[in-house]
Amino acid sequence: MQRRAFLGLVAASSLSAMTHVKHIKKEDESVWLSDEQISVFFSVSKKIDLVKRYVGHGNFNILCYDDMLKTAARYSKIGRFTKVELDFMEEIFYADPNEHGFYGSRTVPSITTKINKKDVIKIPRTGHYLFKGHSDESYSRVISDVGKSLVLTSGVRGVPKQMDLYFRKIKSTKGNITKASRSLAPPAYSYHSIGDFDVGKKGWGYKNFTVSFARTQEFWRLQKLPYISMRYTINNKDGVRFEPWHVKII
Numbered sequence: 001m002q003r004r005a006f007l008g009l010v011a012a013s014s015l016s017a018m019t020h021v022k023h024i025k026k027e028d029e030s031v032w033l034s035d036e037q038i039s040v041f042f043s044v045s046k047k048i049d050l051v052k053r054y055v056g057h058g059n060f061n062i063l064c065y066d067d068m069l070k071t072a073a074r075y076s077k078i079g080r081f082t083k084v085e086l087d088f089m090e091e092i093f094y095a096d097p098n099e100h101g102f103y104g105s106r107t108v109p110s111i112t113t114k115i116n117k118k119d120v121i122k123i124p125r126t127g128h129y130l131f132k133g134h135s136d137e138s139y140s141r142v143i144s145d146v147g148k149s150l151v152l153t154s155g156v157r158g159v160p161k162q163m164d165l166y167f168r169k170i171k172s173t174k175g176n177i178t179k180a181s182r183s184l185a186p187p188a189y190s191y192h193s194i195g196d197f198d199v200g201k202k203g204w205g206y207k208n209f210t211v212s213f214a215r216t217q218e219f220w221r222l223q224k225l226p227y228i229s230m231r232y233t234i235n236n237k238d239g240v241r242f243e244p245w246h247v248k249i250i
């Protein structure tokens, strides 16, 4: 999204409500992107998106932070991340999300943590990767137990991928970080970085990431499997919304 478009959006909804926002903050204790962070948030989001388009969705899933920076610097149409942009990404990555209502555990120690290509396997026709061993073996078992109408919808995610998803979520909440964190783990806190994965019903698209998935036969078959469980149950302690599609391996 162009910054202009965002400013339009903001003018229409949240900026005109910025004075209003301050009241909301007090009321529900949400943490919001600060006024100073808004422009850097948009420039960073745009560059990350351009890198993703450049390397392709599949490769972007497991791209590491340093390679994202190198890719941006190498192509003039993207452009090197500026000091302000790097500081912003680090600030977000190393922030303590307890402050904005997310209580999950840190899963990625450093912003530069890499995913070794030899540790992952690409799952055909999905564009997603799984860690070799426990994750990909469990996934194969799940597919053979539930049936081929079930499919991997998100697997291993590197730091840039989780950052991209997180920033998109913040965009959709118009800057409400607390609300965003309830539906998506901050970049250093995703269990997708250590083996969890998402599944869905083939052909269901975005609906797979809604509570509708909990009403499918596939979901109920998943519930019967003793070797997996649901990471984000209703009222989970991490403060994340109910995610019936997110699989935790036992």
Ligand SMILES: [Zn+2]
Residues within 6 Å of the ligand: 154, 192, 197, 198, 245, 246, 247
């Ligand atoms: Zn997930």
